[in-house]
Amino acid sequence: MLNLVLFGPPGAGKGTQSEKLIRRYNLVHLSTGDLLRSQIASGTELGLRAKQLMDQALLVPDEVVIGMIEHKLKENQSAAGFIFDGFPRTVPQAEALDQLLSQYGTQINAMIALVVDEEELTKRLLLRGQTSGRPDDQNEELIRRRLREYNEKTKPVAGYYSEQGKYAAINGIGEIDDIFALICEKINQAAG
Numbered sequence: 518m519l520n521l522v523l524f525g526p527p528g529a530g531k532g533t534q535s536e537k538l539i540r541r542y543n544l545v546h547l548s549t550g551d552l553l554r555s556q557i558a559s560g561t562e563l564g565l566r567a568k569q570l571m572d573q574a575l576l577v578p579d580e581v582v583i584g585m586i587e588h589k590l591k592e593n594q595s596a597a598g599f600i601f602d603g604f605p606r607t608v609p610q611a612e613a614l615d616q617l618l619s620q621y622g623t624q625i626n627a628m629i630a631l632v633v634d635e636e637e638l639t640k641r642l643l644l645r646g647q648t649s650g651r652p653d654d655q656n657e658e659l660i661r662r663r664l665r666e667y668n669e670k671t672k673p674v675a676g677y678y679s680e681q682g683k684y685a686a687i688n689g690i691g692e693i694d695d696i697f698a699l700i701c702e703k704i705n706q707a708a709g
């Protein structure tokens with residue numbers, strides 16, 4: 518199995534690159550952002566609770582996202598592997614993921630981190646906000662809060678995988694296809 522974590526701040530290109538990676542490597546795409554937005558669209562109780570937090574640029578509680586991932590892993594037991602996009606976003610989420618994967622006799626092969634500066638991230642998210650309809654992309658103050666939440670709670674997840682020798686960083690600024698080629702290089706090295 519090939520299990521990858523695609524990591525980076527909001528707007529780094531995780532969703533964009535995941536779409537290309539699932540086709541190249543035949544992986545199942547697990548985006549907690551997409552899963553939460555689909556709960557919101559269906560009007561579930563979980564979705565209503567998540568929307569309140571997401572609209573304020575705050576992370577959703579660990580147990581909620583871990584529960585969603587657990588459910589998806591169970592549903593896709595015969596998959597060739599997974600790409601985790603926007604998850605894990607905290608160290609407790611990373612620990613829970615290791616534990617869940619070990620139940621299936623597998624583990625994370627690599628974390629690929631997309632490095633993009635905050636000025637470029639803000640520009641991309643505001644641009645997406647013009648067409649996406651996503652409330653969290655609509656104004657600069659909310660984007661600043663998402664970046665603060667990322668710096669405080671999510672950045673330490675890179676250290677977690679780095680200690681396991683699984684961390685690889687690449688420049689996330691440039692043409693989408695060039696960045697994709699760099700990611701593939703790292704994956705091929707990790708997959709040996």
Ligand code: B4P
Nearest residue numbers: 527528529530531532533549550575576577603606641645
């Ligand atoms: P996410 O849906 O994960 O949203 P995101 O961080 O904005 O990243 P996304 O993948 O969508 O953007 P991308 O970089 O591809 O999370 C949304 C919210 O959900 C969070 O704030 C949180 O509240 C909650 N949540 C999700 N997961 C959670 C978890 N595990 N725990 C707790 N809470 C959780 O793209 C951005 C834009 O850049 C796009 O418009 C794209 O076209 C553009 N772009 C991409 N690559 C580019 C390039 N190379 N050059 C120029 N533009 C580029």
